[in-house]
Amino acid sequence: MYVVYLSYSRPVEEVEALLELHVQWLDRYFDAGVFIAAGRKDPRTGGMVLVKDIDRDRLDTILAEDPFVAVANYEVTKVNVTRAAEAFAALREV
Template sequence: MYIVTLSYTRPMEEVEAVLDAHIAWLDTYFDAGIFITAGRKDPRTGGVVLVRDIDRDRLNAILAEDAFQAVAEYEVTKVNVTRATDEFAGLVGI
């Protein structure tokens, strides 16, 4: 699985201007079963998306479609989940 961390690089007004397009992008990949979970950082300086283990080139292509490319930088970390509590057992091996 991948942990994708977004950090805003532009003022919040610019982030808000592309928020609807970003949410539509999230919806597309949640519906496709590729995104596991997503949410804002607190304080609101960016966000985090958990992504199933897919080909890295495919992930890069998906990230390139995001409207937030204009207002954020992305850090991608691959994680091989081998242990989890009962509540998160479904994340093992994905």
């Protein structure tokens, strides 16, 4: 699985202007079964997306489609989950 951290590189007003399109992008990949979870950082300096284990080139293509690419930087970390609380046991197989 991948953890993708977004850090805003532009003022929040510019981020807000793209929010609806960003949510549509998120919905598309949640519906496709690619995204596992997503949310805002607190304080609101960016966000995070958990992505199932897919080909890295495909992930890069998906991230390039995000409207937030104009207002955020992305940090991608691949994680091999080996332990999880029982409620999240399925993450070991994602």
